Amino acid sequence: MPHLNLLPNEHVILSLRRHPLIILLDLLLFVFLMLIPIIVYVMVYLTGVALSDNLTLFAFIILATSIYYLFIWLFTLHSLLDYVLDIWIITTERIIDMEQKGLFAFSVSEQEIHRIQDMTAEINGILPTLFNYGNVYIQTAGEKERFMFKQVRNPRGVIHILSRLVDESSQHKPKEEF
Numbered sequence: 001m002p003h004l005n006l007l008p009n010e011h012v013i014l015s016l017r018r019h020p021l022i023i024l025l026d027l028l029l030f031v032f033l034m035l036i037p038i039i040v041y042v043m044v045y046l047t048g049v050a051l052s053d054n055l056t057l058f059a060f061i062i063l064a065t066s067i068y069y070l071f072i073w074l075f076t077l078h079s080l081l082d083y084v085l086d087i088w089i090i091t092t093e094r095i096i097d098m099e100q101k102g103l104f105a106f107s108v109s110e111q112e113i114h115r116i117q118d119m120t121a122e123i124n125g126i127l128p129t130l131f132n133y134g135n136v137y138i139q140t141a142g143e144k145e146r147f148m149f150k151q152v153r154n155p156r157g158v159i160h161i162l163s164r165l166v167d168e169s170s171q172h173k174p175k176e177e178f
Helices: 020-046 055-085 126-131 155-172
Strands: 012-016 087-091 094-102 105-112 116-122 133-140 146-153
Touching: 012 146, 012 155, 020 055, 055 094, 087 146, 087 155, 094 146, 116 155, 126 133, 133 155, 146 155
Parallel strands: none
Antiparallel strands: 012 087, 087 094, 094 105, 116 133, 133 146
């Protein structure tokens, strides 16, 4: 977990990441994509075509395959970085959204718990339903109006914890007079 500057009497309640199934599915896709050139080579080899007879064609195939693998590794690295560096933290006082936006872009947003106006848990699809993961949307009265915790475990439980924190913070905050 990244280093946080916690306020006095503030404690971390939840630290959320995407469900591990998400990165596992991405990695399985990348393994399948890496096997495609090998499968094509075996199929061509079994037909009896000798690719090494034409050196120009052979060099082009080696170059194209190398570029293909380079892009696969790049997308794998991007997917791993996105998974590892996206983190959402719920404390007794704030929600903190840390997201990797690309290879060279990172953003951090935070909002006080008492500013939360609306929360929604969304689970769509067979795998999310079976493995209990989904998105949590948090509407706030702040600069960043909507926070989204993407593909986190137990979104209904997250909403329950946030609701309890919002109730507790509204009981402790003095009412503003006009």
